[in-house]
Amino acid sequence: MRKFVVLVFLVTLIAGGIVFAGGQGEKAKPSGGKPFEGVTVSVIVHAGHHAAPWYDEKENIKNKLGITLDIIESTPEQLYSKELLELTQRTGAYDIVQYNSAWIGDYAPYILPLDNYVKKDNDAIGFNDILPAFNKAQNLWGGKKMSITLDGDTFLFYYREDLFRNKAEKLAFKAKYGYELPDPPETWQQVVDLAKFFTRKKGEKLAGRTLTKNFYGYADQAKRGRVYYWYLFRYVPFSAPNPQYFDPATMKPLINSTKAVAALDNMKELLKYSPPGVLSWEWDELYNAAMKGGTVGMWIHWTDEGRGFNTLAPLSVENPPKPILGIAGTPGVKVNGKLYKYTIVDSAWVASITKASKHPDAAYAVLKFMFAPSERHLKFIMNPDYGWDPSRYSTFNSKEWRKDVPGIGNYLAKELEALKEGYPMLKIPGAFEYDDVLDMDVSKYLAGEFKTSQEALDSVAKKWNELNKKFGVDKQKAYYAKMWK
Amino acid sequence: MTKKGVILFLVLPTVVILAAIVIFPMIYSIVVSFMNYDLRIPKHSFAGFNNFTGILKDSMFYSSAIVTGIMLFVELVVELLLGLFIAMILVEIPFSRKIYQPILLIPMMVMPVVVGYVGRLIFAVRSGPINYFLNMIGVNSLLWHASPHLALVTIMILRIWRWTPFVMATLLAGILSLPIEPYESVKVDGANKWQTFIYITLPMLKPIITLVVIMRALEIMQAFDIIYVLTMGGPGISSMPLSLFTYLKGFRYWNIGQAAAAAWLIMIPLSILVTFFVKLMEKGEEIEEQK
Numbered sequence: 001m002r003k004f005v006v007l008v009f010l011v012t013l014i015a016g017g018i019v020f021a022g023g024q025g026e027k028a029k030p031s032g033g034k035p036f037e038g039v040t041v042s043v044i045v046h047a048g049h050h051a052a053p054w055y056d057e058k059e060n061i062k063n064k065l066g067i068t069l070d071i072i073e074s075t076p077e078q079l080y081s082k083e084l085l086e087l088t089q090r091t092g093a094y095d096i097v098q099y100n101s102a103w104i105g106d107y108a109p110y111i112l113p114l115d116n117y118v119k120k121d122n123d124a125i126g127f128n129d130i131l132p133a134f135n136k137a138q139n140l141w142g143g144k145k146m147s148i149t150l151d152g153d154t155f156l157f158y159y160r161e162d163l164f165r166n167k168a169e170k171l172a173f174k175a176k177y178g179y180e181l182p183d184p185p186e187t188w189q190q191v192v193d194l195a196k197f198f199t200r201k202k203g204e205k206l207a208g209r210t211l212t213k214n215f216y217g218y219a220d221q222a223k224r225g226r227v228y229y230w231y232l233f234r235y236v237p238f239s240a241p242n243p244q245y246f247d248p249a250t251m252k253p254l255i256n257s258t259k260a261v262a263a264l265d266n267m268k269e270l271l272k273y274s275p276p277g278v279l280s281w282e283w284d285e286l287y288n289a290a291m292k293g294g295t296v297g298m299w300i301h302w303t304d305e306g307r308g309f310n311t312l313a314p315l316s317v318e319n320p321p322k323p324i325l326g327i328a329g330t331p332g333v334k335v336n337g338k339l340y341k342y343t344i345v346d347s348a349w350v351a352s353i354t355k356a357s358k359h360p361d362a363a364y365a366v367l368k369f370m371f372a373p374s375e376r377h378l379k380f381i382m383n384p385d386y387g388w389d390p391s392r393y394s395t396f397n398s399k400e401w402r403k404d405v406p407g408i409g410n411y412l413a414k415e416l417e418a419l420k421e422g423y424p425m426l427k428i429p430g431a432f433e434y435d436d437v438l439d440m441d442v443s444k445y446l447a448g449e450f451k452t453s454q455e456a457l458d459s460v461a462k463k464w465n466e467l468n469k470k471f472g473v474d475k476q477k478a479y480y481a482k483m484w485k
Numbered sequence: 486m487t488k489k490g491v492i493l494f495l496v497l498p499t500v501v502i503l504a505a506i507v508i509f510p511m512i513y514s515i516v517v518s519f520m521n522y523d524l525r526i527p528k529h530s531f532a533g534f535n536n537f538t539g540i541l542k543d544s545m546f547y548s549s550a551i552v553t554g555i556m557l558f559v560e561l562v563v564e565l566l567l568g569l570f571i572a573m574i575l576v577e578i579p580f581s582r583k584i585y586q587p588i589l590l591i592p593m594m595v596m597p598v599v600v601g602y603v604g605r606l607i608f609a610v611r612s613g614p615i616n617y618f619l620n621m622i623g624v625n626s627l628l629w630h631a632s633p634h635l636a637l638v639t640i641m642i643l644r645i646w647r648w649t650p651f652v653m654a655t656l657l658a659g660i661l662s663l664p665i666e667p668y669e670s671v672k673v674d675g676a677n678k679w680q681t682f683i684y685i686t687l688p689m690l691k692p693i694i695t696l697v698v699i700m701r702a703l704e705i706m707q708a709f710d711i712i713y714v715l716t717m718g719g720p721g722i723s724s725m726p727l728s729l730f731t732y733l734k735g736f737r738y739w740n741i742g743q744a745a746a747a748a749w750l751i752m753i754p755l756s757i758l759v760t761f762f763v764k765l766m767e768k769g770e771e772i773e774e775q776k
Contacts, residue, residue: 077713081736088524106525224719277610279720280631285609293612429525433738444721447633471526 034066036362043096043366044083046349047073049387050098050151053370053380061369067362080432083107092356095363101138102347104146105429105479112353113144117364125364126373129392133422137345138391141427142482146352148371152391153348155233156418158290158305159184159298161326163198163315166207173197184328186339188234188266191218191298191331195273198297209317217273217297221286222446224279228439232344233300234263236423237333240340245426245434246464251477253464255438256457264445264453271446279446294320300330302346303389306411327411329418343418347425348389390415427483429471437463518745525739536746546747548722549730552637556644556726557705561698563645568652568697573682575653576660590654592647601714604630604643633723636716640724643711648704652697659693660686695766699759706755727751 045051051073058069072094074082080103086093087110099107118127127135127145134149163169164183173181176197182190195217200206202214220230236243238259246253254260271278275289275296283302290296291305294313305312306327314320332341351371353363371377373394380388381395382404390396396416402409426434438460445456468476486494521532540546571589575582592600607613608629616626630639667685676684709728712718718725718733731751735744 084524084739223717224721225717275611276626277628277631279633280605280610280629280636280716282605285605289611295611436733436737440722443719447720447723449633449721449723470523 034064036359036365037066039066039359039362040068040070041095041359041362041366042070042072042093043098043351044072044074044079044094045098046076046079049385050349053386053388057370057376061366065362065365065369067366069366087354087356090356092354092358094354095357095359096351096366097354098150098349098351099147100347100432101147101149101350102425102427102431102435104141104427105431105483107352108141108146108429110355111146112355112357112360113146114148114353114364114367115145118145121368124372125368126371126392126394129373129394131391131393131396131416131419131422133343133345133419134391137422137424137427138347138350140485143485147350148352148367149348149350149391150371150388151349152389153302153346154389154415154419154422155229155300155330155344155346156303156306156415157184157298157300157328157330159326159328160296160315161324162321163207163297164326165324166321168208169198169206184326185298185331186341187334188237188331192266192269192273194218194298195270199273206317207315207321209315209319211317213293213295213316214275215295215297215316216275218270219274219278219281219286219289219296219299220267220270221281221283221301222271222274222278222443223282223285224443225439226282227443227446228435229344229346230300231264231267231438231442232425233330234266235260236342236344237331237340238263238266240333240335240342241338243342243423246468246476246480248477248480251468251473251480253461253468255464256454256461260457261453264442264457267442268446268453279443294323303411303415304384306415307384307389307408309411310405310407327414329414329421342421342423345419345422345424347427347431424483428476428479430467434464434467437467514745514748517742518749520742522742522745523739524741529742532742536742537750539743540747540750545722545725545730546727546750549725549727552724553706553708553726553728555637556641556708557702559641560645560648560705561701563641564649564652564701565694565697567645567649568656571649571653572657572660573686575657582657586654586657590650593650593654595647597647597710598714600643600647601711604639604711604715608639630716630724631720633720636720636724640712640715643715644705644708647711648701652701655697655700656690656693659690663689692766695762699762702758702762703755706751 043054045054051071054069054071058071061067061069079099083094083097083099084103084106087097087107090110097107097111104111114125118125125148127139127148130139130149131152133154134152138149139145139147161183164181170181173194177193182194185191185194198206198215198217200211200215202211204211206215221227222230235255239254239257244254277285281289286296286299286301287304290299290301291308291311292313294316305325309325309327312323312325314323329341329343332339334340351367353360353367357363369376370380373392377392378395378398378400380386381390381392382398382401390412395401396412401412425431428434441450441456441460441463444450445453450456450459518536519532519534520529521535522529575586595603607615610616610626610628610631613629615629620626628635630636663686667689668681671681671685707728708726709732712724712726712729713732716724718729727747731744731747734740734747
């Protein structure tokens, strides 16, 4: 009996020890100043330039926090499928996920809100430092802080200021259209006028010099896959004064309204003044034609051009003037004489901690290490090879950046100004699918597969209604309301 | 161990592996095709034939089927003719085989994604070398993959470039393994090269050609990478084949049920096609044996 009691005591002691040790697993274990010694945190990231900062800091994270970072790279096309598969199966394969904030509707059930952490350490990660446009469009969902912004991506309007400043062109424009050449254009109608005005053939004069190549007034990135962005740049302002994707009360799609049709007509109209082949243009084709070729007058793109303002090629004319890149917010629309402008904030890359993570505290420590306002974070943003754009006041107002890259202040100021009118992308469950069906039908219309813009957008509305039904109209209505909170 | 036991012992592992990697996924995909299966929606209810009728009512399914049909016909015909032509040249000039055969096989080694990206560069409307050469001979620039009418042509050019070497290599191996006697007999009978090719080489090569056709047809039905990179099925849906259609349903829209249904719907004509070619091959072999 005595032996039995001793045995029970020993077993209880060992079991208790195991349970105790297990319970301590997640808590910070101060050991030589490394609070998470021995913990491995896995992070799935967009392959390539987005992964570079994680690799650069891997060693520092190990040294400072004791955390081994397991970096899993995935192509952006595969990221959604790969992550969603693991998240829905709750495998815990990833502690931190990098994803496009538009997918939050699908990811939300599997993501750990960061509010408690922020409360606990008095916002050491610096949510207050993030511009409200990004905070609203990317981080918040249903009033909760679901993610931290990695990449403050947005869209800006670029134009050839060297051309727009030319006196002869200014006079000719005024004579033809009856108003001053707008620098920068404020409305989409002005963009049409300017695009038409500046589209000229090789051998003709541009800015008083002879063109060595054909010159085109405007260009979109119109390849199937991401052309919906370029439609939304019009859809949102054309839907002013209260742009919405759906009627918030009924979830009826507004994508086929009269205003939406006018927006698509504008897009088709501008195709006439675009380089041949824009229907196959992805990022690099537009960037190269506009920035390296000097053959495009106006375009909308991510912030890469703004950051690389000093690499703009001269106009494709003989003895070209000094190249100057004009930067502005995307054009708007006048309603009853009032101008409405919006800057679409790309639902770009954010990072979250998964609910299935076995080490959420360690994962949060990693996020804080990488993204809290610091010299390290500024270094990520300043490095154009990393692909992370500014999202924080501390970076937008950085003296160091201005000192390091003379002239960058203009781009930073213009973006800061444009983001005052930030507008979010769709963020409800299935957003990816809603965007893709819009993309497909816009692409079909531009390719001539729909006879009218109304027909194309009616088709989108029909599919959006089907998607609403699939996910549940009432549920989607509630989620749609969440995306504005 | 009894004889029955030995047989069971030897066969069982194969049956288990086969069941695990072939039969179970197939049965599971049939089950999924009858369900409203979306990974983002926790409940997967029974859908009956809705997934199948949904696909059959989708006009995009038919346009994708047409695109796949065009690819099947054009690629098979061009690759076979070109592959056979190059193989015959290499047979006729034996010393060139050692030099040209490895060179001709290079396209096969290039990753399809790379082919897609390179395709974007060489068929670029304004700066691509293809249009540059066309302009040099006085032909206006073509829109290639930017045009709804030429996007599929551009894809097929790249795919034919990539796959003709496979057809050539297989046919060349087939030609080189043909018996020499029939050639000697027709030589004695005074047949010229064309007659030898038509009446001796082609009939004897029929099983190899059929095999090539089956293998190529199966690959064409699955064509994906180059199209994904080059056009993403666009402009519009002008270059979207069935494989991309199924991918979109399954891995973009997460409608796994419909994707499974689409895959089964594609399986039916594919099975008929393969059975037809296999029968053709068997028939050819029977005739050969009777001779």
